Amino acid sequence: MLLAFGNFTADPSVNLQFLIGGLALGAIYAVVALGFVLVYKSTDVLNLAHGEFLMLGAYFALTFLVSENLNFFLGVFVLLLVMLVFGLLVHYGIMRRMVGQGFFAIVLITLGIATIIRALLLIFYGPTERARLDLLPQGSFEIGGATVRHVDIIIFAVVAACVLLFFAFFKYTRLGLHMRAVADDIEAAAAMGIDPDKVYAMTWAAAMVMAGLGGLLFGHVTGAIDRSIEAIGLRAFPAAVVGGLTSLGGSIVGGLVVGIIEQFANGHLGTKWREPVAFSVMFIVLLVRPNGLWGRKDLERV
Amino acid sequence: MSVGGLGLKIEGLTVVYGGVTALDDVHINVPPGGFVSVLGANGAGKTTLVRSITSLLYLHKGRVRRGSIELGGESVVGKKSPEIVAAGVAQVPEGRKLFPNLTVRENLLCGAASRSDLGGIDESLEQNLELFPQLRPLLAQTAGLLSGGEQQMVAVGRALMSQPSLLICDELSLGLAPKIVHRLFELLTEINEARGTSILVIEQNASLALEHAASAYVLELGRVLMEGTAAELRGNPMVQELYLGGGGEAHTSYAAIERPRGGRPAGGGR
Numbered sequence: 001m002l003l004a005f006g007n008f009t010a011d012p013s014v015n016l017q018f019l020i021g022g023l024a025l026g027a028i029y030a031v032v033a034l035g036f037v038l039v040y041k042s043t044d045v046l047n048l049a050h051g052e053f054l055m056l057g058a059y060f061a062l063t064f065l066v067s068e069n070l071n072f073f074l075g076v077f078v079l080l081l082v083m084l085v086f087g088l089l090v091h092y093g094i095m096r097r098m099v100g101q102g103f104f105a106i107v108l109i110t111l112g113i114a115t116i117i118r119a120l121l122l123i124f125y126g127p128t129e130r131a132r133l134d135l136l137p138q139g140s141f142e143i144g145g146a147t148v149r150h151v152d153i154i155i156f157a158v159v160a161a162c163v164l165l166f167f168a169f170f171k172y173t174r175l176g177l178h179m180r181a182v183a184d185d186i187e188a189a190a191a192m193g194i195d196p197d198k199v200y201a202m203t204w205a206a207a208m209v210m211a212g213l214g215g216l217l218f219g220h221v222t223g224a225i226d227r228s229i230e231a232i233g234l235r236a237f238p239a240a241v242v243g244g245l246t247s248l249g250g251s252i253v254g255g256l257v258v259g260i261i262e263q264f265a266n267g268h269l270g271t272k273w274r275e276p277v278a279f280s281v282m283f284i285v286l287l288v289r290p291n292g293l294w295g296r297k298d299l300e301r302v
Numbered sequence: 303m304s305v306g307g308l309g310l311k312i313e314g315l316t317v318v319y320g321g322v323t324a325l326d327d328v329h330i331n332v333p334p335g336g337f338v339s340v341l342g343a344n345g346a347g348k349t350t351l352v353r354s355i356t357s358l359l360y361l362h363k364g365r366v367r368r369g370s371i372e373l374g375g376e377s378v379v380g381k382k383s384p385e386i387v388a389a390g391v392a393q394v395p396e397g398r399k400l401f402p403n404l405t406v407r408e409n410l411l412c413g414a415a416s417r418s419d420l421g422g423i424d425e426s427l428e429q430n431l432e433l434f435p436q437l438r439p440l441l442a443q444t445a446g447l448l449s450g451g452e453q454q455m456v457a458v459g460r461a462l463m464s465q466p467s468l469l470i471c472d473e474l475s476l477g478l479a480p481k482i483v484h485r486l487f488e489l490l491t492e493i494n495e496a497r498g499t500s501i502l503v504i505e506q507n508a509s510l511a512l513e514h515a516a517s518a519y520v521l522e523l524g525r526v527l528m529e530g531t532a533a534e535l536r537g538n539p540m541v542q543e544l545y546l547g548g549g550g551e552a553h554t555s556y557a558a559i560e561r562p563r564g565g566r567p568a569g570g571g572r
Binding site for chain 1: 356358360361363382383384386387388392393395399400401402403404408411412413415416460464
């Protein structure tokens with residue numbers, strides 16, 4: 001009776017296929033969650049517009065890579081550059097004025113930004129859905145009876161490379177150090193001559209660039225590009241929470257975990273179970289570990 | 303190695319947080335290469351004074367309503383904190399305020415944020431480790447896990463990483479063992495004499511501050527109550543009563559002395 005709504009299978013090759021698809025989807029969630037956590041950790045803003053940022057990335061990818069038909073690498077470069085500029089705009093135009101305001105006032109501002117982005121996309125791109133991107137190699141190969149799409153492998157590799165680059169930036173560069181210092185204690189950082197304003201601007205720019213990358217990649221695996229893909233922000237949210245909202249590494253693992261669980265739920269139970277299962281994972285983790293798997297309360301000074 | 307000290311001249315400074323006045327017509331003068339102390343109990347406005355000099359009031363919704371703050375003859379009211387640090391002002395904040403999740407090494411490097419001579423930073427780090435050899439084995443340690451004394455050494459070292467010409471220490475002695483506090487103050491005196499760095503210490507521990515500083519100001523409820531050379535203030539009966547106490551212990555507040563003794567007039571120090 002229980003199985004009436006699903007189509008469970010123990011076939012290992014099918015499960016392997018779910019796992020690989022899950023890793024690719026999870027990698028996208030991870031990169032989205034990473035941008036989300038970066039902003040939260042360093043500016044204390046819970047950015048509800050992050051899904052819209054990603055959608056913006058996907059639509060800009062349509063413009064630069066499909067309509068303008070730029071060379072792939074040049075197009076990606078322009079896409080990320082434009083996203084960076086938008087990130088700076090978000091900071092200098094809006095968020096900068098909100099520094100020091102109440103937490104929820106700022107959350108509502110991000111909700112407002114999300115609404116504006118949705119409206120602008122409707123105005124400039126119209127309501128018609130577009131075909132998904134097909135710029136990355138579209139073939140597939142067989143391994144152990146499972147069909148593996150090239151695009152899934154590429155997505156996973158690109159995200160892995162970007163994440164490594166991202167962590168190296170934080171660990172080894174001066175700006176990365178200053179960003180971590182501001183996240184730890186903004187007043188002490190300012191007292192050392194670090195400009196929090198600049199660091200915040202860089203944070204929004206970095207989050208926007210990551211969302212651009214996420215949009216470009218997600219544009220290759222989504223059914224179609226329309227204004228419903230901002231829902232990925234909603235899906236990356238459990239990923240960020242599972243990892244612990246303050247842990248960059250946790251958001252990566254959280255993204256992969258949520259992606260894999262979703263693919264298995266999708267495959268075994270049907271599409272409509274994807275979101276409920278993903279959010280159930282979030283609830284269970286929060287019940288057991290309120291700070292997420294890797295989140296920590298900041299170390300208090302002695 | 304800073305070249306000489308930076309003078310600080312504050313006149314008629316009034317600072318408000320919303321409608322609350324925290325400093326009222328305050329004046330402080332630190333001559334170039336001088337060692338000056340500001341004494342006062344909790345709530346006297348000491349930390350507000352530091353925030354005003356280093357332009358951090360905005361983080362607490364405070365602002366300078368009136369008055370001037372000059373560094374080396376140049377007004378700094380309205381300048382941003384990075385500019386002020388770059389001009390040569392470093393601080394050891396109240397409560398140390400280390401970056402708890404960063405390592406000791408990273409904390410020290412953050413102190414050099416304002417420097418553009420990247421090559422000289424390693425040299426300064428080495429100088430710091432000679433000053434505080436205890437920190438060398440702790441370089442890779444997370445700062446939040448250090449003891450209070452070690453944290454204060456990191457905080458002082460971090461401030462020195464910018465090669466300041468004016469060093470401001472806010473409540474250096476708070477919560478630390480007397481032995482460590484004495485060593486830190488001796489170190490300040492050394493830095494003051496050897497490098498010519500101007501020093502401004504904000505302290506509740508008046509006996510200690512008056513032992514090392516050349517001159518001092520007493521802040522009470524946001525106003526300058528008294529000022530003079532360290533010797534003058536040490537000899538002042540009111541300072542002895544309020545800040546030096548019977549056994550050399552600083553009382554934590556004016557009211558703590560006033561009330562139990564039946565509101566005895568505190569004498570005319572103004």
